[in-house]
Amino acid sequence: MDPVHQIIQDEKHGEDSLRVGILASASVGIMDAGCYVTRGKVFASSQTGNLLYLGMDIANGDFSQILKYTFPVLLFVLGVVLGTHFHLHDDRKGWRLGPALCEIVLILIATMLPASWNALANPMFGLVCGLQAITFRRIHHIPLATVYLNGNLREAVERLVKYIHLRDSDDMYRFLLSIILVVTFLVNVIIGAFFAQFMTHYVTIIAALLLGVDVFIMMHDKAKHDHAENAAS
Helix, strand or coil: CCHHHHHHHHHHCCCCCHHHHHHHHHHHHHHHHHHHHHCCCCCCCCHHHHHHHHHHHHHCCCCCCHHHHHHHHHHHHHHHHHHHHHHHHCCCCCCCHHHHHHHHHHHHHHHHCCHHHHHHHHHHHHHHHHHHHHHCCEECCEECCCCCCHHHHHHHHHHHHHHHHHCCHHHHHHHHHHHHHHHHHHHHHHHHHHHHHHHHHHHHHHHHHHHHHHHHHHHHHHHHHHHHHHHHC
16 A cells, blocks of 8 residues: 555544644644743753753753753653553553643643743653653554654654665655654744744643644544444443
8 A cells, every 4th residue: 555545544543643643743842942942941852952961061060050951851751650650550542641631731830830930840841751752652553752853763764765675665654654753843843932932931832732632632532432342332
């Protein structure tokens, strides 16, 4: 089957559909831009970037920023722990709804915190991204991240090279999924940085709205699944 038509065909299930992944990736792009531009150049999702800043400050003898960059990393780790807990204790269809709703609440709370509370807001965004790293980690049952850019970029390039050599449509299929997420993230970083000029730190409300649409899609999909199961029983 043509990879584009296969993607369309595989959109039947909302929980790990491409549209859910696009919205989740877009929300992270908005959060990353919002935190970096309006909350002291701290990343929401890129803990590699935060650790890089931390390492350079330590190398320069500046120890005043240790907590600024360390706490978002630690809360990201906590988010991964909580996301894994959700998954292990409820592996039924629709398990993502719980952590997704938690993400929305955390984003809204963190967004309302003033700039003087960045030391709390930034770790809360890190917690959100840690949760999302587990909650939205598959597209069409394929492991793809909506939080990390590097992994998807590597996957896209690797699959494209394999397709050129082997002409396997599955490689093109995975390339398209990966590159769509990369482009989505980049575009929403640009959007987030642009709107931050007018909305200031409230720009991350957009991220909560995007995840809200994801929750609606997943609830609708779960309702259809439950109805089909009840009809069959």
